[in-house]
Amino acid sequence: xxxxxxxxxxxxxxxxxxxxxxxxxxxxxxxxxxxxxxxxxxxxxxxxxxxxxxxxxxxxxxxxxxxxxxxxxxxxxxxxxxxxxxxxxxxxxxxxxxxxxxxxxxxxxxxxxxxxxxxxxxxxxxxxxxxxxxxxxxxxxxxxxxxxxxxxxxxxxxxxxxxxxxxxxxxxxxxxxxxxxxxxxxxxxxxxxxxxxxxxxxxxxxxxxxxxxxxxxxxxxxxxxxxxxxxxxxxxxxxxxxxxxxxxxxxxxxxxxxxxxxxxxxxxxxxxxxxxxxxxxxxxxxxxxxxxxxxxxxxxxxxxxxxxxxxxxxxxxxxxxxxxxxxxxxxxxxxxxxxxxxxxxxxxxxxxxxxxxxxxxxxxxxxxxxxxxxxxxxxxxxxxxxxxxxxxxxxxxxxxxxxxxxxxxxxxxxxxxxxxxxxxxxx
Numbered sequence: 001x002x003x004x005x006x007x008x009x010x011x012x013x014x015x016x017x018x019x020x021x022x023x024x025x026x027x028x029x030x031x032x033x034x035x036x037x038x039x040x041x042x043x044x045x046x047x048x049x050x051x052x053x054x055x056x057x058x059x060x061x062x063x064x065x066x067x068x069x070x071x072x073x074x075x076x077x078x079x080x081x082x083x084x085x086x087x088x089x090x091x092x093x094x095x096x097x098x099x100x101x102x103x104x105x106x107x108x109x110x111x112x113x114x115x116x117x118x119x120x121x122x123x124x125x126x127x128x129x130x131x132x133x134x135x136x137x138x139x140x141x142x143x144x145x146x147x148x149x150x151x152x153x154x155x156x157x158x159x160x161x162x163x164x165x166x167x168x169x170x171x172x173x174x175x176x177x178x179x180x181x182x183x184x185x186x187x188x189x190x191x192x193x194x195x196x197x198x199x200x201x202x203x204x205x206x207x208x209x210x211x212x213x214x215x216x217x218x219x220x221x222x223x224x225x226x227x228x229x230x231x232x233x234x235x236x237x238x239x240x241x242x243x244x245x246x247x248x249x250x251x252x253x254x255x256x257x258x259x260x261x262x263x264x265x266x267x268x269x270x271x272x273x274x275x276x277x278x279x280x281x282x283x284x285x286x287x288x289x290x291x292x293x294x295x296x297x298x299x300x301x302x303x304x305x306x307x308x309x310x311x312x313x314x315x316x317x318x319x320x321x322x323x324x325x326x327x328x329x330x331x332x333x334x335x336x337x338x339x340x341x342x343x344x345x346x347x348x349x350x351x352x353x354x355x356x357x358x359x360x361x362x363x364x365x366x367x368x369x370x371x372x373x374x375x376x377x378x379x380x381x382x383x384x385x386x387x388x389x390x391x392x393x394x395x396x397x398x399x400x401x402x403x404x405x406x407x408x409x410x411x412x413x414x415x416x417x418x419x420x421x422x423x424x425x426x427x
Contacts, residue, residue: 042119042394048168101365107167115393128393186369192396217278218237222276265281324367380398
């Protein structure tokens with residue numbers, strides 16, 4: 001009923017307000033400044049490797065919070081890392097030069113925003129996946145870290161990694177290639193989801209699918225539309241090819257053996273009365289087992305070779321990029337779960353029944369070092385479903401404080417320190 005939904009909404013908002021009060025009163029974080037920065041990044045959304053303004057806003061925030069330029073390094077054109085080096089007594093809990101890294105993605109998408117909000121982006125770009133909120137969350141945590149370096153053990157440091165170009169699965173590899181993971185022992189990241197506000201999900205195995213981004217080109221022979229018999233029609237050939245792709249997708253009962261093949265773009269021709277020389281399509285294959293994904297791609301390649309050939313055309317397939325499945329390391333997942341329960345309460349940690357079929361280039365980090373990826377709910381009770389990449393999407397500011405508190409508590413627990421006392425009776 002409406003009354004029940006409203007009461008749930010009020011209860012959840014009161015809880016979110018408590019987290020804001022906690023991070024402001026106990027940790028002295030200026031959440032108005034954090035949210036203002038988030039909305040500024042949102043209003044000037046930038047796409048892959050063009051996030052120069054975003055990079056500048058992140059740097060300005062870090063410097064105003066007490067950061068020093070000598071600990072900052074730009075990389076991957078528009079990304080950066082900042083090392084918060086400990087100045088406190090050494091800990092015997094961790095080895096020397098231990099580095100814990102937290103990553104936030106910073107890029108938007110090339111699409112129009114229709115939210116109508118005062119901070120909506122009007123430049124044909126949009127933060128429709130919430131990376132502005134992920135960035136603001138890490139900035140809120142950085143504010144605490146930079147003011148408490150004297151409590152971080154001197155044999156430890158926290159690396160803040162702000163990554164560009166996640167949406168095109170290219171940013172993580174650039175960060176790795178340019179030294180973003182150098183010396184890092186473990187890494188953590190998060191993403192907002194459509195679960196209820198204040199709820200979290202953390203898996204101890206697979207959490208996101210891998211992806212193969214493929215391109216298909218079908219070459220025919222152009223001719224006038226009135227004399228099709230003198231050419232070979234690549235549009236007809238690619239249409240038949242597309243229809244033939246779906247029946248071969250593995251339909252197996254266990255999720256780890258499944259794959260999904262989706263075509264999202266088909267392009268051909270420039271005039272209504274000309275059969276073109278070329279037609280193309282691009283799509284993705286997603287799954288949790290790289291062998292299943294590769295087998296699915298091999299079948300796709302055979303179809304692309306054979307179907308157009310039967311119609312007098314030539315089909316070719318290329319892989320544009322690949323991202324492995326994202327699998328959390330069990331130990332790091334347990335660290336994240338412990339931190340999340342400490343802040344949110346066990347009742348607000350959802351069971352991780354099944355991995356997401358979406359993909360994340362965070363998996364390129366965890367394929368090299370142990371790490372864990374969290375999901376934070378941002379849907380208010382009674383509100384419409386949150387649809388990522390929707391033109392109306394806006395990040396739920398009320399979950400920034402609780403998410404940042406999880407990062408802070410994770411660092412406290414891993415380093416065996418306490419920045420400020422947290423009362424657990426806030427749920």
